[in-house]
Amino acid sequence: MANRFGKRMGDSLFVKMSLNLRELAQLAGVKSTELAEVINDLEEKRILKMMGNSFEIDLQKLR
Incomplete structure (x- = not known):
């Protein structure tokens, strides 16, 4: 999903999605x-x- 809908900016990955919590x-x-x-x-x-x-993921904090 990140490769298709995401954009990396510095240490963050921004992903646009049109899915709700249940769909995700x-x-x-x-389970939701x-x-x-x-x-x-x-x-x-x-x-x-x-x-x-x-959503935004802080890649630095994932390490």
């Missing part, structure tokens, strides 16, 4: 509640930032 969970093969927990955890750690129909 189906693609990942997990499980995905929501992971997203919340990554947001608390400031690795992931959700912004409406897009």
Whole structure:
């Protein structure tokens, strides 16, 4: 998804998506509640930032 819809800017990857949480969970093969927990955890750690129909991943913090 990142290669197709993403754009790298410095240490961040910006991805535009038109999927809701349920659809994204189906693609990942997990329950929506499980995905929501992971997203919340990554947001608390400031690795992931959700912004409406897009999100930003801090690649430096993933390492």
